[in-house]
Amino acid sequence: MKKILVPYDFSKPAQWALQTAIGVAKKAKARIILLHIVEQPTSESFNVEGQINNDGGWEDKLFTLKLIEKNKGQLEDAARLVEDEGIFVTCELRLGNPFHGIRTVITDSQADLVVMGTSGRSKLEEMIVGSNTEKVVRYAKCPVLTVHEEPNGKDFVNIVYASCLSENETEFASVVKNAQEMYNATIHLVRINTPMNFRSDHEVKKVMRDFARKLKLENYTINVFSDRSEEEGILHFASSVNADLIAMATHGRTGFAHVLVGSIAEDVVNHAQRPVLTYVTPELYR
Numbered sequence: 001m002k003k004i005l006v007p008y009d010f011s012k013p014a015q016w017a018l019q020t021a022i023g024v025a026k027k028a029k030a031r032i033i034l035l036h037i038v039e040q041p042t043s044e045s046f047n048v049e050g051q052i053n054n055d056g057g058w059e060d061k062l063f064t065l066k067l068i069e070k071n072k073g074q075l076e077d078a079a080r081l082v083e084d085e086g087i088f089v090t091c092e093l094r095l096g097n098p099f100h101g102i103r104t105v106i107t108d109s110q111a112d113l114v115v116m117g118t119s120g121r122s123k124l125e126e127m128i129v130g131s132n133t134e135k136v137v138r139y140a141k142c143p144v145l146t147v148h149e150e151p152n153g154k155d156f157v158n159i160v161y162a163s164c165l166s167e168n169e170t171e172f173a174s175v176v177k178n179a180q181e182m183y184n185a186t187i188h189l190v191r192i193n194t195p196m197n198f199r200s201d202h203e204v205k206k207v208m209r210d211f212a213r214k215l216k217l218e219n220y221t222i223n224v225f226s227d228r229s230e231e232e233g234i235l236h237f238a239s240s241v242n243a244d245l246i247a248m249a250t251h252g253r254t255g256f257a258h259v260l261v262g263s264i265a266e267d268v269v270n271h272a273q274r275p276v277l278t279y280v281t282p283e284l285y286r
Contacts (some may be wrong), residue, residue: 001028001178005111007035007102007132010074013117013218017147018078020275021115022085023155024145027182031088033109036075037101038068038160068093082178106140114144118269134266137250143175143279146269149227155183156245156275160238161220162190162268164212164249171217172249172279179245180219181279188241192233194226231267238274247277 006021008014018034025032075091082089092109094101118133121208137144161176163169180187189212191204201224208222225240227233238246250265264276 001030001112002265003029003111005114017115017117019131019151025225035092037098055142073076099177106277112115118146137278146276158243159186160188160243162234162248168281176247190223192230230264245275249281250278
């Protein structure tokens with residue numbers, strides 16, 4: 001891991017994400033890219049070093065220019081805090097749509113990890129609006145670490161790996177293994193049994209052991225946990241083992257398919273009280 005992208009909007013969740021990213025960067029000896037996007041009603045984003053093309057009146061242009069100048073100063077202040085921790089940091093300030101800006105910078109910078117803050121959303125908000133964090137989780141072509149509260153200073157020594165036991169998770173498994181090695185952590189591999197998707201412990205544990213051997217996992221436990229839904233099961237199991245991190249792949253469904261089926265990973269991201277590491281596996285990407 002060489003580059004960690006931190007979308008930064010100066011909010012408390014963004015500050016918590018930056019604190020978390022600093023801890024990860026120290027472990028991985030990585031650099032941090034701080035990104036702030038001045039939101040504009042457009043489907044694109046533009047680097048503010050270039051010419052600003054705004055179709056509004058001069059009042060709108062003046063307001064935007066002043067906002068850019070203010071945010072540039074705030075971004076530089078945050079960058080100095082990162083430098084004080086001995087980490088190399090660069091700043092990106094863009095104008096446009098936050099989600100498209102984040103996705104563009106992920107590609108342009110070849111980021112290895114995105115660390116984002118999120119405050120969670122109600123069920124109604126998730127259905128109608130969604131969030132930039134949720135969209136990044138769904139579309140990003142690199143792992144995304146979402147942070148929900150101020151870091152407590154602990155390392156990720158207990159990692160819950162909620163797996164669908166698919167061979168397509170090989171790439172994500174390597175991400176989880178890298179995190180395990182960085183923190184000398186224990187992986188708690190878990191399969192959630194629900195009334196609508198139930199399999200016997202004997203059957204599931206055999207599949208899980210084969211899955212762990214194939215992926216060459218080490219220092220892990222195998223667990224089957226029953227609950228009313230996959231989301232609740234993952235959250236309750238993580239609480240039961242006092243997990244420091246939840247790791248899970250997401251199928252990346254979009255559009256109408258997403259409305260009908262939803263995403264367990266996105267539900268967990270919205271409601272977890274601990275960091276969540278997600279990744280859209282290339283084989284499952286839609």
